[in-house]
Amino acid sequence: MSAEAVSNALLAPAFAQVQEEVDSAFDAFLTVPTDSRKRLIDAMRYAVIGGGKRVRPLLLVSVAKLHGVDRSAAINAACAVEAIHAYSLIHDDLPCMDDDELRHGKPTVHKAFDEATAVLAGDSLHALAFDILSRSATSPDPFVRSELISTLAKASGHEGMAAGQVMDMAADDEHYDLHAVTRLQQLKTGALLAASVEMGAILGKVPPEGRAHLRAYARDIGLAFQIADDLLDVEGDEAKAGKALRKDEEQGKATFVTLMGVDKARAQARMLVEQAAGHLASYGKDAQLLNELARFIVERDR
Amino acid sequence: MSAEAVSNALLAPAFAQVQEEVDSAFDAFLTVPTDSRKRLIDAMRYAVIGGGKRVRPLLLVSVAKLHGVDRSAAINAACAVEAIHAYSLIHDDLPCMDDDELRHGKPTVHKAFDEATAVLAGDSLHALAFDILSRSATSPDPFVRSELISTLAKASGHEGMAAGQVMDMAADDEHYDLHAVTRLQQLKTGALLAASVEMGAILGKVPPEGRAHLRAYARDIGLAFQIADDLLDVEGDEAKAGKALRKDEEQGKATFVTLMGVDKARAQARMLVEQAAGHLASYGKDAQLLNELARFIVERDR
Numbered sequence: 001m002s003a004e005a006v007s008n009a010l011l012a013p014a015f016a017q018v019q020e021e022v023d024s025a026f027d028a029f030l031t032v033p034t035d036s037r038k039r040l041i042d043a044m045r046y047a048v049i050g051g052g053k054r055v056r057p058l059l060l061v062s063v064a065k066l067h068g069v070d071r072s073a074a075i076n077a078a079c080a081v082e083a084i085h086a087y088s089l090i091h092d093d094l095p096c097m098d099d100d101e102l103r104h105g106k107p108t109v110h111k112a113f114d115e116a117t118a119v120l121a122g123d124s125l126h127a128l129a130f131d132i133l134s135r136s137a138t139s140p141d142p143f144v145r146s147e148l149i150s151t152l153a154k155a156s157g158h159e160g161m162a163a164g165q166v167m168d169m170a171a172d173d174e175h176y177d178l179h180a181v182t183r184l185q186q187l188k189t190g191a192l193l194a195a196s197v198e199m200g201a202i203l204g205k206v207p208p209e210g211r212a213h214l215r216a217y218a219r220d221i222g223l224a225f226q227i228a229d230d231l232l233d234v235e236g237d238e239a240k241a242g243k244a245l246r247k248d249e250e251q252g253k254a255t256f257v258t259l260m261g262v263d264k265a266r267a268q269a270r271m272l273v274e275q276a277a278g279h280l281a282s283y284g285k286d287a288q289l290l291n292e293l294a295r296f297i298v299e300r301d302r
Numbered sequence: 303m304s305a306e307a308v309s310n311a312l313l314a315p316a317f318a319q320v321q322e323e324v325d326s327a328f329d330a331f332l333t334v335p336t337d338s339r340k341r342l343i344d345a346m347r348y349a350v351i352g353g354g355k356r357v358r359p360l361l362l363v364s365v366a367k368l369h370g371v372d373r374s375a376a377i378n379a380a381c382a383v384e385a386i387h388a389y390s391l392i393h394d395d396l397p398c399m400d401d402d403e404l405r406h407g408k409p410t411v412h413k414a415f416d417e418a419t420a421v422l423a424g425d426s427l428h429a430l431a432f433d434i435l436s437r438s439a440t441s442p443d444p445f446v447r448s449e450l451i452s453t454l455a456k457a458s459g460h461e462g463m464a465a466g467q468v469m470d471m472a473a474d475d476e477h478y479d480l481h482a483v484t485r486l487q488q489l490k491t492g493a494l495l496a497a498s499v500e501m502g503a504i505l506g507k508v509p510p511e512g513r514a515h516l517r518a519y520a521r522d523i524g525l526a527f528q529i530a531d532d533l534l535d536v537e538g539d540e541a542k543a544g545k546a547l548r549k550d551e552e553q554g555k556a557t558f559v560t561l562m563g564v565d566k567a568r569a570q571a572r573m574l575v576e577q578a579a580g581h582l583a584s585y586g587k588d589a590q591l592l593n594e595l596a597r598f599i600v601e602r603d604r
Contacts, residue, residue, distance in 0.1 A: 030460070036472040037465045044460060091425060094398075096417035115398035116471055119421070120464050123393060126425065127459030130432045134452035142444040149451055150436035157429030158332070158346060162422050163339045169418055170338040 011292045018058045021075045022082055023049050029079065029128065043113045043121035044128070047086045051104035055225075055297065056081045059196040062289050063214060067204020076138040077148060077203055081196050083129040084156045088192075090122040092165065098247075105242030126156075139203060147202045155195035164188025176254045182223065185256075189229070190222030213279045220276035221294045227269040228298045230255040234262065241302040269298045313594045320360045323377045324384055325351050331381065331430065345415045345423035346430070349388045353406035357527075357599065358383045361498040364591050365516060369506020378440040379450060379505055383498050385431040386458045390494075392424040394467065400549075407544030428458075441505060449504045457497035466490025478556045484525065487558075491531070492524030515581045522578035523596045529571040530600045532557040536564065543604040571600045 026048045032041050057078035064074035093100040093108040094115060101111050110118035132138060133148045154160055164187030167180075176184065197218035201211045232241060233248045234257050248255045256265045273294045280287035328350045334343050359380035366376035395402040395410040396417060403413050412420035434440060435450045456462055466489030469482075478486065499520035503513045534543060535550045536559050550557045558567045575596045582589035 036469045036476055037460070039472070040460055040465060040468040087425075091421050094421065096396075096398075097421060117468070119393050119396065119399060120467055123389075123424075123428065123458075124460040124464040126428050127455045127462075127464070130451055131455035131459060134448050134455060142448040146436050146444040146447045146451075149432055149448075153429045153433035153436060156425075157433060158339070158342055158426040160429075162426040162429065163342060165422055166342040166419070167338045170341070174338055 008292055008296065010289055011296055014062070014289055015054065015058060018061055018075075018078070019054050021071075022054055022057050022079055025075050025079045026082075029132065039113065039117055040120055040124060043109055043117045044125055046112060047090055047109050047121060048083060048125065051106070052082070052086070053300070053302070054078075054082065055293070056085055056192060056196040058293060059193065059218075059290075060200045062293065063197050063200025064203045065200075066283055066286055066290075067201065067206055069200070069203040073138055074200065074203060076132055076135065077199050078196075080129040080132045080138075080148070080152060081192065081199065083125040083132070084152060084161075085192060087122040087125040087129075088156070088161060088165075090118050090125070094118060097165075097169075100244055102243050105239075144202060144205070148199050151195050151198050151202060155191040155198075160187055160191035160195075161189075164191065171253050172251065178256075178259045181254055181256060181259060185226040186219070186222060189226045190219065193222040193225060194218040213282065216279040217276045217290070217294075220272045220279070221297055224269045224272040224276070224294065225297045227256045227265050227272070228300060230257040231262065231265055231269070232300075232302070233257070236301065273298050310594055310598065312591055313598055316364070316591055317356065317360060320363055320377075320380070321356050323373075324356055324359050324381055327377050327381045328384075331434065341415065341419055342422055342426060345411055345419045346427055348414060349392055349411050349423060350385060350427065353408070354384070354388070355602070355604070356380075356384065357595070358387055358494060358498040360595060361495065361520075361592075362502045364595065365499050365502025366505045367502075368585055368588055368592075369503065369508055371502070371505040375440055376502065376505055378434055378437065379501050380498075382431040382434045382440075382450070382454060383494065383501065385427040385434070386454060386463075387494060389424040389427040389431075390458070390463060390467075392420050392427070396420060399467075399471075402546055404545050407541075443507075446504060446507070450501050453497050453500050453504060457493040462489055462493035462497075463491075466493065473555050474553065480558075480561045483556055483558060483561060487528040488521070488524060491528045492521065495524040495527060496520040515584065519578045519581040519592065519596075522574045522581070523599055526571045526574040526578070526596065527599045529558045529567050529574070530602065532559040533564065533567060533571070534602075534604070535559070538603065575600050 026045065030041050030045050032038055060078045060081055061074040089103060090109045092098050093103055094110055100108055102108065109121055129152060130149055133152065134145055138148065139145050156162065164184055167184040168188055174180070194215065197214050198211065201214050230248065233245050236245050238245050248258070260268065276294045277291040280290055328347065332343050332347050334340055362380045362383055363376040391405060392411045394400050395405055396412055402410055404410065411423055431454060432451055435454065436447055440450065441447050458464065466486055469486040470490055476482070496517065499516050500513065503516050532550065535547050538547050540547050550560070562570065578596045579593040582592055
């Protein structure tokens with residue numbers, strides 16, 4: 001997404017800045033070798049530089065900013081979350097998974113390179129995420145680093161994102177109801193969005209008992225994000241979305257939209273955004289960016 | 303490998319013990335849910351419980367023991383290394399990679415389950431490794447945890463194991479010489495073996511400048527391990543090895559054996575083992591297990 005696609009006066013420059021910072025950080029993390037490892041690094045760079053909305057990074061740095069965290073430390077942690085997100089998309093797009101050919105408006109990694117390189121580029125971005133979080137540049141405090149790592153590992157593994165993907169794959173056979181779809185999406189999409197918020201708070205040394213309102217915000221926007229995704233799948237423009245749409249319907253999959261209908265789903269997403277904003281009331285005007293971000297998540301066209 | 307296959311009086315019980323401890327730890331890490339996530343956890347358990355030689359865990363706990371590390375902490379760290387090793391085998395065996403049907407004498411994960419589940423089980427074991435290392439049960443000292451994570455992430459990612467795998471995939475086109483094959487194997491196999499040794503030292507709070515002899519030992523056994531693998535591919539018994547052999551020759555791949563010949567390769571591996579033992583001279587008799595392990599690595603039949 002180009003920054004221009006975001007019309008909001010507060011969000012547009014914030015997205016543009018975080019996009020530039022994340023790209024620049026990945027450029028530094030991934031120097032291109034001249035030997036046969038070049039193909040791997042090229043594939044990793046292809047996946048993480050210049051693509052993606054950077055919703056998770058903006059979430060993380062915005063929460064971190066509320067708590068006075070050093071910007072470059074927050075960008076490091078944001079890169080870790082984005083590396084996990086990117087690896088999951090590479091693996092999700094593989095022929096044996098969703099078999100997608102288009103992502104962020106360009107060929108998926110296994111199309112642009114090959115399947116084996118895509119598997120390894122995903123694996124390498126996965127490892128890079130934890131490498132970045134273990135660096136003192138991410139936090140001089142090893143306890144903070146360890147907590148960041150624990151949060152991201154749990155959010156992405158078999159108790160988080162990967163569990164959601166397995167539940168999603170089983171969706172055809174399981175005939176999920178609204179409760180099951182909610183649970184699935186909390187894992188598949190919600191866990192990493194929640195981790196982004198949590199990691200901002202961890203960097204800001206907010207104690208666990210002081211994170212309840214941030215967790216409630218994250219839970220609401222996570223669900224709203226997925227409802228918006230389901231709406232996009234039905235109503236979106238493939239050219240803008242930069243990926244194949246109408247897949248849920250083709251597959252006869254239970255989604256928020258098939259279970260609730262378009263109108264109810266949209267109303268629910270908007271209600272969740274208002275509810276999310278309510279959780280951040282104690283921050284007053286400082287939470288404006290996070291509230292706008294919540295609204296953007298629901299109203300986006302990709 | 304059953305413990306009985308190791309005849310050495312010192313090694314056999316050490317292998318048996320670490321195999322049991324690692325299995326039991328994974329059993330506790332991976333409780334089986336009753337919902338649709340069950341298939342994922344089943345695949346993860348299939349890959350990490352009851353299979354594999356556990357060379358890396360035994361290396362790690364043996365080095366840790368030299369430095370007075372608590373046994374259960376060392377087993378946790380050993381499980382993290384083994385989880386990385388196991389995920390790399392699952393992904394390596396995929397049809398788009400090496401396309402193998404047999405591993406540890408049983409069907410590979412994508413054969414026993416399906417490809418998508420294999421990708422996700424690998425990814426989930428990858429995340430589990432860092433989850434385990436971030437726990438206070440692995441070390442109460444967050445600096446130690448962070449250093450363990452840094453070491454394992456670097457050893458497994460684009461500067462370690464994954465880079466070696468990409469170089470290996472390019473081998474057909476690149477016509478590697480002995481120098482290039484050595485470099486490739488130092489990354490593909492050596493990096494994770496070296497990390498196992500290093501992590502034992504990190505748990506034992508051996509300062510980086512005091513790890514030179516351990517690193518030299520690790521480098522030598524890493525190379526010896528791969529030469530032995532190449533010898534096994536030529537001379538081994540598939541039933542004992544529990545996997546397909548004669549693959550290097552079929553693919554016309556440059557290996558230590560094709561480049562040096564069987565006799566020279568074996569002599570080189572044995573020389574490396576003696577050299578490895580020399581690096582541990584300062585430990586005296588305490589290093590006996592590590593020396594036997596080095597010998598086993600070269601003489602093993604799987």
